[in-house]
Amino acid sequence: MPTEGKLTSMSPNPVIDLLRQGLRDSKEGKTTSEAEAVRRHFPELTESPATAGRFVEFVSPVPSLIASYDELQRRVRAAAPLRPATTRPSTFAMSGVSQPPTQRYRVVLDSFKCLHETSDGLSASDEIFAAWAGISPLASEGTRSGITRTETGVDKGESRTFKPSPVKVYEGAAPFVGIAVDLWEKDGEAVASTVSDFIGRVASFYEQEIAPVLAQAAEVLDDLSEVPVIGTFAGLAADVLRGFDEALRTIWGWIRDAWSAIVNFFGFKNDHIGTWTETIEPQQLAAIDPGSSISLDKTLRGDGGRYQLKLTVARLSGEKFVSPYGTIAPLTLAADDEKIYVAWTGQSGAHEIVVQPRRTYDNPEPFQSIRPGAGEHGSPGLAFFKDEMLAAWAPGQGPLRAMAIVMARSADRGRSWSDPAPIFTESEHNIGVSINHGITLCTAGGRLYLAWQGWGYQTGERSWSTRPTINLMWTDDGRQWSERWELDELSRSRPALVGYDGGLLLAWTGTDAHGSLNVAKLAADERRVSEKRVLGERCLGGPALAVGEGQVHLGWVGTDRRINLLRFQGWPADGRKVTLEETANSGLALLRHGAHLFVAWNGTDARHSVNLLPYL
Missing domain, CATH: 2.115.10.20 (Glycosyl hydrolase domain; family 43)
Known part of the structure; x- marks a missing residue:
């Protein structure tokens, strides 16, 4: 148990420890309420009445939150006991005023929101509980068997990638959080719906009316390319049309993705915001095929509304290597x-x-x-x-x-x-x-x-x-x-x-x-x-193929530049697609070497670094 007034990585969830400390303070008469006990450790929360009020809404059901958390932990320990986490200091660990106020507010708000969303969700499946319990933005980072937080989603052993609340995007001053949320709830959702509908209708119009015309014109020019004298110019014109089509699709994809990011930011839709990874020992997932990937989508209902939770289980056999070289x-x-x-x-x-x-x-x-x-x-x-x-x-x-x-x-x-x-x-x-x-x-x-x-x-x-x-x-x-x-x-x-x-x-x-x-x-x-x-x-770019151990692996880069893998045995090429968090600039390469599938690509960083990932 951490020392009073401090957060450490000794526990799977230091925020829960802080809540427990607040309960003890209340019982001992040091404070008048659990919310006040928690705010006592974060005095900057009182700077804005609106922010403090919103924070109180999150922490008011403290006893029920702790009970829910204890129940989740009990279920996980019964299903697959985890070894104790190490005492390595966490990046998010807090002691006194060691972190900026906004950072501390963001971390605590995030943890409370995660718990608040699932406080009445005990009827959800055991798989979700197993993925959820013990995962916290404050968990010990870098441990093999405990709870880890990574940005890449790639780690040794068995990795579970989990995307919780998007509140972590609020890096700015705490008082602006409440204002942004209030504006969104008042007018933002209606505006977002209108713009999203417009973007969808434009994309549909292009696919149904414009793209077929461009494709037909390019085919006609391809036929003319066989004609002497004008063939060269016809071929170049066909290339220009196809390039124009690809450019329009790319630009519109950027617009769609940018708008989705805005909606995700203000609308608490967390499809692409935040990644937490829990690394556990292989024997704890003995029932899972070593080469398989499992995806779970669940919608949890809490007092604050509906929240989607995504979980991906994939077997990764090694760390990603990044070269000092780059290529386009x-x-x-x-x-x-x-x-x-x-x-x-x-x-x-x-x-x-x-x-x-x-x-x-x-x-x-x-x-x-x-x-x-x-x-x-x-x-x-x-x-x-x-x-x-x-x-x-x-x-x-x-x-x-x-x-x-x-x-x-x-x-x-x-x-x-x-x-x-x-x-x-x-x-x-x-x-x-x-x-x-x-x-x-x-x-x-x-x-x-x-x-x-x-x-x-x-x-x-x-x-x-x-x-x-x-x-x-x-x-x-x-x-x-x-x-x-x-x-x-x-x-x-x-x-x-x-x-x-x-x-x-x-x-x-x-x-x-x-x-x-x-x-x-x-x-x-x-x-x-x-x-x-x-x-x-x-x-985007060319696909890649690899064979080995009676299996065929097909890889490609999607229009969102994420890497996709499809594995199948026999013919036809039927299998389940797995989409990695990694992004590539232009195509990729696959190689089956022994028991491992190696994936190589040039990254989307400024240098377009060469990356190699042992997968499976």
């Missing part, structure tokens, strides 16, 4: 028996291709940059084949924007590299191949496959083509390559390719108005896809 293009992952390697296009100079041996989960290593050559366009491909590390990329633009695809080899895991050499067959008329968004390498059935998104194959005898085709080549020995395959499918970005079920699995972002995510099978010796599925998901 998607990444590539590869692995040998010992290390994870990440490849990307650098941001400085001639955009060097940086192949990076990555810190493994069991044996961390420092970054050691190894550069096979310079690249100027898109993302590199990286693979291990025939005891060699191979890196492929586009070194730059030639005539008519045509480019060679070159490959460098390393027999010593990147310590030295061969000179880059073109991999396509040169002839008198061959002036290159059009490449956009980079290259994909994968091994399957003893072959090395190469895939890319191009704008049509270019030779001196053929006209310029702007159809964003999916192209493939393969080799049995890593040196003699097959002819180029051009699939009938069109893609907005670099395709993803992995070996699957004796053949290949292909994923790409479609060129329809929505940029839909596509996945299909591809036989090793056929030039067409089969069993194609168009998923109801929009994808």
